[in-house]
Amino acid sequence: NAGVTQTPKFQVLKTGQSMTLQCAQDMNHEYMSWYRQDPGMGLRLIHYSVGAGITDQGEVPNGYNVSRSTTEDFPLRLLSAAPSQTSVYFCASSKQGSTEAFFGQGTRLTVV
Amino acid sequence: KQEVTQIPAALSVPEGENLVLNCSFTDSAIYNLQWFRQDPGKGLTSLLLIQSSQREQTSGRLNASLDKSSGRSTLYIAASQPGDSATYLCAVYSNTGKLIFGQGTTLQVKP
Numbered sequence: 449n450a451g452v453t454q455t456p457k458f459q460v461l462k463t464g465q466s467m468t469l470q471c472a473q474d475m476n477h478e479y480m481s482w483y484r485q486d487p488g489m490g491l492r493l494i495h496y497s498v499g500a501g502i503t504d505q506g507e508v509p510n511g512y513n514v515s516r517s518t519t520e521d522f523p524l525r526l527l528s529a530a531p532s533q534t535s536v537y538f539c540a541s542s543k544q545g546s547t548e549a550f551f552g553q554g555t556r557l558t559v560v
Numbered sequence: 561k562q563e564v565t566q567i568p569a570a571l572s573v574p575e576g577e578n579l580v581l582n583c584s585f586t587d588s589a590i591y592n593l594q595w596f597r598q599d600p601g602k603g604l605t606s607l608l609l610i611q612s613s614q615r616e617q618t619s620g621r622l623n624a625s626l627d628k629s630s631g632r633s634t635l636y637i638a639a640s641q642p643g644d645s646a647t648y649l650c651a652v653y654s655n656t657g658k659l660i661f662g663q664g665t666t667l668q669v670k671p
Contacts, residue, residue: 479657490663491649498657506658538603540659549594549651549659551604 450474454539454552461529461559469524469555471539477550479542480522484508484535485554491538497522529559562587566650566662573640574670581635581665583650588628591653595624595635598647598664607635607648640669 455470473480481496483506493506497516511533513525522541526533536556542549563586573579583593592611596604608617608624610633616625623636637644647664654660 481659483659483661488663491651491659491661493658493660496658540604542657544657547592548606548609550606551596553603 452539452541452550452552454537454555456555457553458556459558461526461557463529463531463559465529467526467529469526469537469539469557471522471524471552472520473522473539473541473550474520475541475543475550476519477541477543478519479544479547479549480516481506481540481549482512482514482522482524483538483540485538486535494524494537526557531559533557534559562590562652562654562660564650564652564660564662566648566665568665569663570666570668572668572670575640575642577640577669578636578638579640579667581637581648581650581667583633583635583662585631585633585652585660588631589655590628591655591657593624593626593633593650593652594659595622595633596649596651598649600646604649637667640667642669642671645669 452473478499482494483491485491495514497503539552540549594609595607610626621638647666649664650662651659
């Protein structure tokens, strides 16, 4: 049982480049979300989705786009990378909004 | 706006001690509360989920309590071991299903 899978694990981007962080879950969970974790700031919600075709903004959505075309996948797109987006990104899923959340292993992104 | 605070930020104890980690939240209108463990450079591992109607949950040497009226949760670790060394995160669920995290308590258990 794979749970929540994130790829890649590490990535270095140049300022202005774009990329997509992948997230997939095999638990048939409706609720998926993306967080970033920064020293001294804790985990902050970027975007979330309550089901296929439905997404909404979290606390820090600027510079990121998401889509949810299937229940399993919830990719996070960086449109034009900035050094301020250097962070560790976590994807999470849960059966419903307030049930137990499961997290992926994270993507460590550095923007130079 | 819901705010979650964890005190202390860091804790160092000798092996075998019982210890308590604290989590407080400003808005008592939460749904559920979840405790996580995070090892350095790793993802978050779920430890315990306390539903809003419950007062506590137990798993092995871990016991988590929830007092919504006072805006507090505690994670009790019995007979601590060096393998318990990690960062422990508390998160509360808002009524829209969003998780709001505290900044964590970093625990070191010395042999």
